Amino acid sequence: MLIAVSLVFIFIRFSGDPAAALAPPDASQEVIDQYTEMLGLDKPLWLQYTNYLKGLIQGEFGYSLHTGRAVEDIFLERLPFTLNLGITAFFISLFCGVPLGFYAALNRGSNLDRVVMGFSVFAFAMPNFLFGLLMILIAALWFNAYLGGEAANVLFPAMTLGLASMGSFARFSRSSLLEVINAPYMYAAEARGILFHRRMLFHALPNAAIPLVTLIGLSLGGLIAGSVVTEQVFAWPGVGQLLVRSVATRDLAMVQFIVLSVSFTMVTANLLVDLLYLFIDPRIRVD
Amino acid sequence: MLRALKILKIFYLQFPLSVKLAALFVFLFLLFALFGQLITNYGFRETSLFDRLKPPGSSDYFLGTDSRGRDLLARLVVGSQITVIVAVVGTLIGAILGSLLGILAAATRGKTETVIVAAIDVQASLPIIVVALFLLAMFDNSFVLFLLLVGLNGWEIYARLMRGATLSAKEQGYVLAVRALGASPFRIYLIHILPNIFSIALVQFTINLPITILLETALSFLGLGVQPPLTSLGQIMSEGRDRLLTAWWLTLFPGAIIFFLALSISIIGDWLRDFLDPSIGKNL
Numbered sequence: 337m338l339i340a341v342s343l344v345f346i347f348i349r350f351s352g353d354p355a356a357a358l359a360p361p362d363a364s365q366e367v368i369d370q371y372t373e374m375l376g377l378d379k380p381l382w383l384q385y386t387n388y389l390k391g392l393i394q395g396e397f398g399y400s401l402h403t404g405r406a407v408e409d410i411f412l413e414r415l416p417f418t419l420n421l422g423i424t425a426f427f428i429s430l431f432c433g434v435p436l437g438f439y440a441a442l443n444r445g446s447n448l449d450r451v452v453m454g455f456s457v458f459a460f461a462m463p464n465f466l467f468g469l470l471m472i473l474i475a476a477l478w479f480n481a482y483l484g485g486e487a488a489n490v491l492f493p494a495m496t497l498g499l500a501s502m503g504s505f506a507r508f509s510r511s512s513l514l515e516v517i518n519a520p521y522m523y524a525a526e527a528r529g530i531l532f533h534r535r536m537l538f539h540a541l542p543n544a545a546i547p548l549v550t551l552i553g554l555s556l557g558g559l560i561a562g563s564v565v566t567e568q569v570f571a572w573p574g575v576g577q578l579l580v581r582s583v584a585t586r587d588l589a590m591v592q593f594i595v596l597s598v599s600f601t602m603v604t605a606n607l608l609v610d611l612l613y614l615f616i617d618p619r620i621r622v623d
Numbered sequence: 624m625l626r627a628l629k630i631l632k633i634f635y636l637q638f639p640l641s642v643k644l645a646a647l648f649v650f651l652f653l654l655f656a657l658f659g660q661l662i663t664n665y666g667f668r669e670t671s672l673f674d675r676l677k678p679p680g681s682s683d684y685f686l687g688t689d690s691r692g693r694d695l696l697a698r699l700v701v702g703s704q705i706t707v708i709v710a711v712v713g714t715l716i717g718a719i720l721g722s723l724l725g726i727l728a729a730a731t732r733g734k735t736e737t738v739i740v741a742a743i744d745v746q747a748s749l750p751i752i753v754v755a756l757f758l759l760a761m762f763d764n765s766f767v768l769f770l771l772l773v774g775l776n777g778w779e780i781y782a783r784l785m786r787g788a789t790l791s792a793k794e795q796g797y798v799l800a801v802r803a804l805g806a807s808p809f810r811i812y813l814i815h816i817l818p819n820i821f822s823i824a825l826v827q828f829t830i831n832l833p834i835t836i837l838l839e840t841a842l843s844f845l846g847l848g849v850q851p852p853l854t855s856l857g858q859i860m861s862e863g864r865d866r867l868l869t870a871w872w873l874t875l876f877p878g879a880i881i882f883f884l885a886l887s888i889s890i891i892g893d894w895l896r897d898f899l900d901p902s903i904g905k906n907l
Contacts, residue, residue: 561750
């Protein structure tokens with residue numbers, strides 16, 4: 337986390353003079369100097385760095401260059417929309433992808449298995465902006481409705497966002513269950529005469545689900561990345577759209593805050609996944 | 624010559640149907656990008672205000688025109704060229720950078736390795752599109768910067784794979800032998816070890832290529848990638864986005880090319896991985 341924070345600082349400092357970027361293009365040198373002083377850029381570099389860290393710890397993240405409001409306020413306004421979209425997408429992909437994968441593994445080699453595998457390749461190669469546009473087209477032509485920007489119509493954007501992770505969930509859970517099914521203890525259970533359903537539910541599924549925890553942690557990154565594009569396609573007023581807009585207008589403070597929160601979220605999520613592993617898989621505790 | 628053809632035929636018979644179709648599509652796509660300019664009479668920047676938003680199949684404009692009367696076919700050809708260049712050069716940058724860093728980490732151990740591994744972890748925890756957007760906000764957008772950004776995509780995977788492979792190759796007999804003969808570290812790692820672990824990077828290259836294509840088109844679609852007057856498939860799509868209902872051809876044609884290209888390359892990549900490393904098995 338400290339590395340990420342420091343990298344952000346280094347990049348901002350070496351990308352040019354923020355005071356000159358902030359001041360109007362035809363501003364005199366005096367005005368630029370004034371901005372420089374206001375932003376603390378006249379101080380030595382190490383002092384700037386410690387001030388920057390101090391600001392982050394005290395919760396002062398700076399002000400948007402365009403609206404002049406505190407960046408965290410704008411961010412928090414947008415966050416519920418992104419959470420709404422992201423969580424819906426996550427559950428759609430989890431509850432469609434994993435059963436599909438398990439079902440394919442149980443019917444290995446059947447036509448259904450091929451369809452599921454085909455779907456996961458399709459989901460991987462489908463750019464989410466194209467899928468989103470197709471969704472809009474379908475909604476407009478068949479349902480005579482324009483689905484965009486309305487909080488109630490979260491379904492289509494969430495399906496767009498969740499498509500890629502649905503494919504990887506299906507693929508991964510299929511291979512993970514296949515691995516478990518052929519394990520010696522499954523044969524032992526069969527030899528003891530345990531019924532098929534009981535064998536699958538209590539012996540195979542818990543073991544096949546363990547690697548999926550890793551994938552859930554990884555899919556968070558995919559969801560964040562995907563939401564940047566999906567929100568733009570559906571005009572969804574979330575953080576992703578804010579990020580794209582801030583990049584286009586070069587609102588550095590805003591971009592910096594969003595990137596820091598994304599990396600904070602990712603680091604926390606990875607930590608949680610590791611802890612969860614300790615909790616659900618006793619084998620790791622022994623090591 | 625005849626012998627070579629025979630070997631080629633044996634290989635060809637081994638290919639699954641999906642791989643044949645995928646290779647055929649990639650071949651057609653490359654033909655289109657290279658020689659497509661010959662089947663249209665218009666340049667990709669040539670506007671004609673009398674011929675705006677002509678649907679596909681109109682006389683002269685085989686695939687229609689966009690809102691400024693530019694020939695969509697000509698734009699798709701140039702867009703395909705740019706997309707291929709960005710994807711291949713970008714993936715190459717990532718492959719070379721990542722592989723060299725991975726080999727360097729394994730070769731030096733110690734502090735250099737710690738730094739490289741830490742960098743790998745930071746990169747792995749951040750989605751590449753967020754990193755790319757961050758750097759785009761910091762620096763003025765230019766084609767070279769964009770290439771470098773796209774090149775960052777996936778470097779950490781090469782670095783991790785190559786580091787592991789180099790570490791295990793280091794312990795093998797042939798490396799001990801060349802070392803005993805007094806070869807320099809440069810010679811050991813780049814001339815002896817690299818060719819032996821090259822297939823790992825090659826497989827990762829074909830797996831990464833479609834991801835790079837999707838990253839480039841996504842950034843261009845957001846208006847933050849390839850800038851006009853140049854064009855790419857993603858940028859053509861974003862221009863057609865506002866006219867989705869009235870001029871569907873502006874988004875669907877480039878979208879279909881992107882989709883089928885990414886699909887074909889990933890099918891080839893999956894097959895190549897299974898082919899070169901049978902130990903993974905057919906489960907995956």
